[in-house]
Amino acid sequence: MREASFVKQNKDKWLEFESILKNKTSIDPDVLSDLYIEITDHLSYAKTFYKNSNTERYLNQLASQAHQKIYKTKKEPKNRLISFFKTEFPLLFYQHHRELLVAFLTFSFFVLVGAFSAANEGDFVRSFLGDGYVNMTLDNIEKGDPMAVYKEQGEFNMFLGITLNNIKVALYAFGYGILFGVGTLYIMMQNGIMLGSFQYFFYDQGLLWESARTIWIHGTIEISVIIIAGCAGLVMGNGMLFTGTYPRLESFKRGVINGLKILMSTIPFFILAGFLEGFVTRHTEMPDWLAILIILSSLSLILFYYVYYPIKLNRQLRNTFSDLNSDIVSTQPQTNRT
Structure with a gap:
């Protein structure tokens, strides 16, 4: 998929997510976490196909902001220490x-x-x-x-x-x-x-x-x-x-x-x-x-x-992201591919 098509397809979602991050009202941490996962998926895709592009830099900044927001609001699980050392x-x-x-x-x-x-x-x-x-x-x-x-x-x-x-x-x-x-x-x-x-x-x-x-x-x-x-x-x-x-x-x-x-x-x-x-x-x-x-x-x-x-x-x-990218590409219309 061309970068312009990728941006056009997801731009509204990114802007909506950016607006949520700037919102000072309380946000459900689990909802924010789900959105964060989707943004990081897009970031992985951009790193693979549009390396060093403005799209990659924008998504990287957005993911960083989301990460900080999640860890400030999300309650720590009881097995946080185990998760830290294990993953x-x-x-x-x-x-x-x-x-x-x-x-x-x-x-x-x-x-x-x-x-x-x-x-x-x-x-x-x-x-x-x-x-x-x-x-x-x-x-x-x-x-x-x-x-x-x-x-x-x-x-x-x-x-x-x-x-x-x-x-x-x-x-x-x-x-x-x-x-x-x-x-x-x-x-x-x-x-x-x-x-x-x-x-x-x-x-x-x-x-x-x-x-x-x-x-x-x-x-x-x-x-x-x-x-x-x-x-x-x-x-x-x-x-x-x-x-x-x-x-x-x-x-x-x-x-x-x-x-x-x-x-x-x-x-x-x-x-x-x-x-x-x-x-x-x-x-x-x-x-x-x-x-x-x-x-x-x-x-x-x-x-x-x-x-x-x-x-x-x-x-x-990396293998998980590679499979995800393959799935994203395979679901796009043939006319959108380079």
Whole structure:
């Protein structure tokens, strides 16, 4: 269908919907929700056949206004939290895999920088990790228990302290995104260098495997969600830099909201990482196969929820829209097709 025909066919409905949105009287949320679904269907069609057109921009703005109106007036269902983690967040996060990749590559690069620096500068580890920690660890190595640091506190106190500290780091990674994303990259750099020098320190002591099998029991999830928090900061920074079709203030608001949603998704994982560090990591006597199983299970969980599942969910959504577009086209008179 030609764009002019598409606009002519639906113009009255769009204007009516726009009028409803501007109406200050009370609106039935369910009716508004049904209209919103229809508008988003039209928007999907316009994105497919009239990409970057005025029609697409108009419908995008209209859908955005409707979304805000719905979520201000519609009562939250009892299973809102479940819906957020099961559907809303994965659909959102798929759009930000690029920021996730940037955060991951930045972090990984500075892990290598940290290891390289530790290998070539004798005092680098002490300057970064502190004399107190290095001396304590060397004492534990001499006593034959290099991972004793994970046994010094009680399980619950360690769990609580580590969880709160990790959440604080995540808040820094997100909050510094206000500096156009540069602050977030700095947090990624700082933590990457720390991890790289930390692991090289144990490698230099001939304890790379002993440290890795112990530390990554909790570190797999902990480091992963710190990187994801970095992704949240970059999303906020990008909202300030790259506005797309939105006004700058609106783009910034969307960046903040989306970044906060990403940050919120990490809280259960930080709790899980804190639990593992407080209650499981201390058991350095566990067999290698069990440690490896926990590490691989943790990695699989992160990759599934933050990478595979969002892709799968969005493919399903795209297929649904594709079927809808096909139905729309097939119902139009032959004379209206290009």
